[in-house]
Amino acid sequence: MKNTVKKLTLVALFLSTITLSAQTKVIAHRGYWDTPTNAQNSIQALQMAAKIKVYGSEFDVSITNDGVLVVNHDSDIQGIDIETNSFSTIKNLKLKNGETLPTLEEYLIEGKKYPNLKMIFELKPHKSKENEDRAVLASLKLVKKLGVENQVEYISFSKNICEQFKKHNPNSHVSYLKGDLTPEEAKQMNFTGIDYHFSLFTKNPTWIKDAQNLGLIVNAWTVNNENDMQNLLDKKIDYITTDKPEMLQKLIK
Template sequence: MKYALLSAALSALLMAGCAAVLPTARQHFDLEAHRGGRGLAPENTLAAFSNAVDLGVTTLELDIGLTADGVVVISHDTSLNPDHTRDASGAWLAPNTGAAIRSLTLVQLQTYDVGRLNPTSNYGKQFALQQPRDGERIPTLAALFAQVQARGADAATVRFNIETKIDPTKPEETAAPEPMVRALLAEIDKAKMADRVTIQSFDWRTLALVGKLAPQLPRAYLTTPRTLKDSRWTAGIDAAGFASVPQMVRAASANAPGPVIWSPAFADLTPTVIKEAQKLGLKVLPWTVNQRADMQRLMDWGADGIITDYPDILRDLMRERGLSLPPPGKNTKS
């Protein structure tokens, strides 16, 4: 009996020691499907977003622009991209011939098919595993919101990370920041999605406007070394006046109380700078991370989430680490 009690005590101590070194499940690690998960399905299409919800992601990452008739549509490119766009006859667009999204009405825009990659293009070769879905059109943001709402409880927790595609060095290519932001906010309000949306941008003028017009919305400050060196991207803020990028983001975001995210290119991160950003109250959400080893490193360093073209790989890694997984769609195994 004495030995049995001693054995039980030793087992309890051993279990406690193991628990101390096992990773604790983090309830809020943000698994974001970049452009809906373009490694798996045609980017920024309803098919891609549906696939990501089926798989089980925290957030759908996407990009928006405005058509000639002022409709908010989902597109990363400011012009039709020949790498994944065919005309009404099924022919691939010739290089450098894609019309600007801003120059087309919604009806004109939706005559183009964006359901597969051009296999002869260098871009297409990067995503050889992407499953084509012929007939997919550039969708409206309203259509995505409606698709997610139609799934009810199946997608009730899915969030949206929406990037305004504006280049301040090429103002003629898109709508100006204010009409784009106002149109975006109107669609969010119409769909009653404000509690599920983050607005992100490399053009910090956008985020300043969001802070003014919808101050409670989370804002994500996208950065690269190139944009940080040009104050046209940073709403006139000079990087030379700050000791670090997190300090610069914190200063830029001081105009509104909503949650603030710093979203840098993942190669720009170090453990030290992640910790600094988090001490300043910023969440750190790097992009676009597609290699398992890079995901592992960033998770070890304490990133708050990851934006990836391959949400399936990140989901598997989260499962292996004992992290809390976002629920998958009804017909998909976890």
């Protein structure tokens, strides 16, 4: 009798593990910034994402003309173009919450404090392939130096950037954002996943299952409406990126 109970308990634990691993994962868009006195892509937003125990915190990266990687969504900060200016020109500029513009190194060092939090690293398209390529190499070098390779997943709207990440680190997790590739085409390009605006999965209702059947990870962005969230949960999507992570967590529970 005791052996039977023990076996049933082990089976239950195994099934529970499968269920948890298959559950849709929550990604906070630009960190969990939608809190008092906070800002998108700030260190504070990263800390808040870790605090509510989401799967991942997404952030945006560009490289300056002297090779410093910084975390900021737009290609400029306070009207100063990042890619064509030196770091010294922008290093003292402030985010809306008063934080100084974070470098990628500062951001990753903070993220390393939360080993259960994935850092969803969006490398922005740049004005030239040369700048994209050097940004990829600088990113991979820094991630390796800081020992956070297992915490970082890469995404980009640039096919070239995604290809370069895979070329220089074949084991890296790389998902494509733009939405102009079918799941089959993304698989042929050796990407890890597709990460598309949620409306594309409405227009192409088989894409989630098609991609998963090909072994691709599927994410939808940026999903802030409860009905849209539930629709994607019903389709068993792998990840959802949202500005409302706590709302999504409640739906999943």
